[in-house]
Amino acid sequence: MKTKFRLLAMVLAVLMLVTSCGTALADDGYASTYTYNYDYWSDYRESPDAYRVTNVIYSGDLGLDVAMKKPQSLFVQGNMLYVVDSGNNRILEISRDGNEFELVRIIDEFKIGAAQEPAAAEETAVTDETVATEEAAAVEETAVIEESTAAEEAVQAEELPTVTTFNNPNDVAVDEEGNIYVADTNNQRIVMMDKDLNYIKQFVKPTDSTFDQSLSFLPNKLVIDNSGRVFTLATNVNKGVVKFEANTEFTGYVGANKVVYNLVDYVWKTFFMTEEQRAQQESFVPTEYCNIYMDEDSFIYATNISFDEYDLVWDNAQPIRRLNGVGTDILIKNDRYPPIGELYWQEQAKDYHGPSKFVDITVLHDDIYVGIDRTRGRLYGYDSQGIMLWAFGNMGNSDGCFSNAISIEHMGNDLFVLDQNEGAITVFVPTEYGNLIYAANEAYLKGDYDGSADLWRDVLKMNANYNLAFIGIGRSLMRQENFTEAMDYFKMAMDRDNYGRAFRLWRKIWVEENIGWLVAVLAVIIIIPMVLRSIKKKKMEVEAYERNQVTK
Amino acid sequence: MSAIRLQNKEKAPSARKEKWERYVASLKYAKYVCFHPFDGFWDLAHEKKGSIAAATTFLVLFLITHVLKLMYTNFQFVNAPLQYINVFEQAASLLLPFLILCLGNWSLTTLFDGKGRFSDIYTAMCYALVPFIVIQLPLVFVSNIIAFDEAAFYTVLMSVSVVYSLALAFVGLMQVHDYSPGKTFIFLIFTVLAALIIIFLMLVFFSLLSDAVSFFISIYREIAFRLY
Structure with a gap:
């Protein structure tokens, strides 16, 4: 009992240290550590910082007239960083050069029919101001529908979209050729355009009977694979990830969450409820995923934040999954604890409530994945075997802390974290320590x-x-x-x-x-008692004989 | 030689030596109990073949085995955070439940025509621990010369020792009280309940005691403050 308390006290003490680092950071940069890891006994072990903050990019730093409002998501392609500024219905394209971040353009509409015109090239140089002024005029232009374009794109929707602006876009993805996919949520579509923002095609609500036609199609998160397939998480769709082929055809769902229900509920429902009551109650439904990420090998990493916290203990919740083509979870878990983020969420109730909730995930080279925990504003890095590499981050206002971390992306080994409340992007660059871990991991996987x-x-x-x-x-x-x-x-x-x-x-x-010695020892153990026993026997015989002699 | 010893025994057996020999004989009797549990336990209780001294020896050995197991089993087979382990706490965590279970069993069976006295129950339960000791103590050593893949060998013997001891405890109680197997089983279940009640009463008692003590202390303080 006493040791348990001592353990708890120790954990709390370390926790207090860890959590107090927010203020320490504000004082003098990196005087104390806020990175940690777990040892075999799942105790906290402070570690050197694996990452440190180089920049925090606010709207002002980018020269934006209108500050970011409820940004939702980040995406990286090459050295370009895309920020989905949902509240302002636009997407920011930012280029990165070393430590310099520069706003390249603001994407808030696309052009229709310009794909064939060679003159479209000069339109790429749209500056911030022109985009802003054109915004109002954009709606009228869309009325013009060119028949020729429609014929060329006959595979997809017959008519071209009439709205060329976005309404609450929630996610963006860019392929290697620079084609941009936008999950235009409130317009109920995913728009694909080329790098000059010319409309190519759109993915709309599936007409298939497996998709409940009474629901709106609200694409929330979106990833694309190498062959142009689009995978999206749509609000209110709990059958898994919605999958579209490159020709905008809907081809089903991937990796539905298993239905979770407990025995008591089940028995109650099946035996003690009338037909009407049952109809009124909502049926057992699988939960929705929270976010998805497409890794280098075209596997989807999905995170799940709606689970019962007790399910974490036996890893029934599986907050992070790696889905293969059939939708099975193939995430490798070779550590003593599955990758669930924080291991001490109960004791920690003083500072943070509840277990880690991974709102976003990104996958680095060598299958190293980093999840961001909304509850603590903390990043957890795991290697391909599911072993935790490091964890850092906190709630707070200082650099490296977040008030509402919503999205994470990586460029090489550098990490970007988007804070929704602050409207800021924090840039983390690995330290020498972090780089050594990655290098050692890479060398091992290479066979060196x-x-x-x-x-x-x-x-x-x-x-x-x-x-x-x-x-x-x-x-x-x-x-x-x-x-x-x-x-x-x-x-x-x-x-x-x-x-x-x-x-x-x-x-x-x-x-x-040592075979000689072993045989000798064995021989001694077996032979000596045998000899002793025979001597004893002889002696007894002699004594018996003598006694007989005496009595005679 | 042995003729001389024989003479000595006949001549003047000191009380102390006789005690010692009886103790050794009762220790050795454990072997008979393990292999002939029905006969063994019957004679243990009714023919006075066992002794409380020997029983206590087994209990102490049992506690020592448990502690040694935690400390010296190879880390491949045991999950013991040595930095947090307190030897006495570990021993107490086995000793107290053991004694409370004995007490619980006695307090029930004595009401329902069990033949065993408390000392009989205690002795029988302690003798039932012998397989646990005899198997697990060598396993501590063996664990250091086998590898993780060979764990099956280790775990099987481990569970054999536990099952063997439990079976002996069952037979022991049956013979001590002269119960049928069914009755013994039912009383085992009620023994667990009785043990829980005992624990509850102990907690209540200690909390009341501490309340009473603190009441008198505060009265004393009050008086002391008033008087000065």
Whole structure:
């Protein structure tokens, strides 16, 4: 009991330290750490910062006349950063050059029929002012519908859209050729345009019977794959990710959430309710995903924030999933704890309420994924095996803290986090420590085990509590047939599997070397008692004989 | 040699030595109990083959086994955060439930014509722990010479030891009280309830006691303040 309290007190103490870092950050930059990791016992271990803030970009920094209003989402293509400024019905295209961020253009409408005109090229140089003035005139122009364009695009919708502006766009995606896809939510469509903003096609509400026709089609999140397929999360659609082929045809759903219900509810519903009551109650429905991300290998990462917090304990909630083509979750979870973000959400109730809610996720190179927790404004990075690399971030007003983190994106290994309330984008750049972790991970995946071990040694110099480093070094030592030392490293990381492997190899060698001794010891253990027993027996016989002699 | 020993025994057996020999004999009797539980437990209670001293020895060994298991089993097979483990707390966490269960069983069976006295129940329960000790103590060593893939071997023996001990405890109670198996089973369930009630009463008692003590302390303080 006492140790439990001590544990709790320790955790709380560390927590207080961690959470107080918000103010420390404001004082002098990076004097104290706000990054941490969990050890094998799921205790907090402070670690060096894996990332630090280089910029926080506000509307003013970009030279925007109208400040960002309820921005929803970020997207990165090449060195371009796209911000969906939903409240102002526009998308900001920002170019990045090192530490310089510059507003390239504001996308708030698209052009119809201009795709064939060569003159369209000069239109690309639209500046902020012209866009703003044209906004009003835009609606009238759309009345003109060119038959020729419609014929060319015969595959898709017969008529061209009449509205060329956006209404509460919620997400954007850009492919490698620069074609822009906008989830134009309140216009109930996804618009695709080329890089000069000429209309190409639109994806509208499926006419298929699997889509409830009484519902509006409200595309909320959107990703595209290499072959131009569009995957979208639509509000009120709980059958999974809505999938469109490149020719705008609706082809079903991917990866529906499993239906969650508990036994008591089920029994009550089936046996104790009348037909009418049952009809009135809403049926058990699967929950909707919160956000999706398309990784390099065209797998969809989906996050889920509507779950019962007790489901997290046995990993029934699966807040992060990696969906394959059939929609099965293929996320690898090789750590002791599944990737659920915070492990101590109950004890932490003082500062933050409830478990981590991943509102967005981004996937770096080598399947390293980073989720952002809305509850704490905290980022959690996991490697391809589901092992936590680091966690940092807090709620607050200082740099590196958020009031309502809503979206995350990455450019290389740099991270962008969008804060909806502040209307600000925080730019995180990995520190030496963060880069070492990535490099060691990459070297290992490439098969350069010894090189990776050297990098892990460097990591250990900065953070002696880093389990992955111990395992990495242990693996390399095992390959060099240095089993005893490898065992030490595995033991430090509590890696039973690898320890067992090294131990078996070591035991084999040890037995081979000491076989003589072993046989000798065994012989002694077996032979000596045998000899003793026979001597005793002889003695008894002699005594019995003597006694007989006496009595006679 | 042995002739001399024989003579000594006949001549003047000191009380102390006889006690010691009886103790050793009752320790050795555990082997018979393990392999012939029905006979063994019957004689344990009714023929005075066992002794409370031997029983207590087994109980202490049981606690020691548990602690050694936590501390010296290879980390591959045990999940013990050594930095937080308190040896005495661990021992107490087994000892107290054990004693409370004995007490609970006695307090029920004594009302429902169980033949066993408290010392009989205690002795039988302690003798039932022997397989646990005999199997798990060597396993602590064995765990250090087997690898994680061979865990099946370890876990099977581990569960054998627990099941064996539970089965012995069951038979032991049956024989001590001269109950039928069904009756023993029912009383085992009620024993758990009784144990919970005992724990509840203890908590109530201690909280009332602390309230009473603090009441008198505050009265004393009040008087002391008034008088000075």
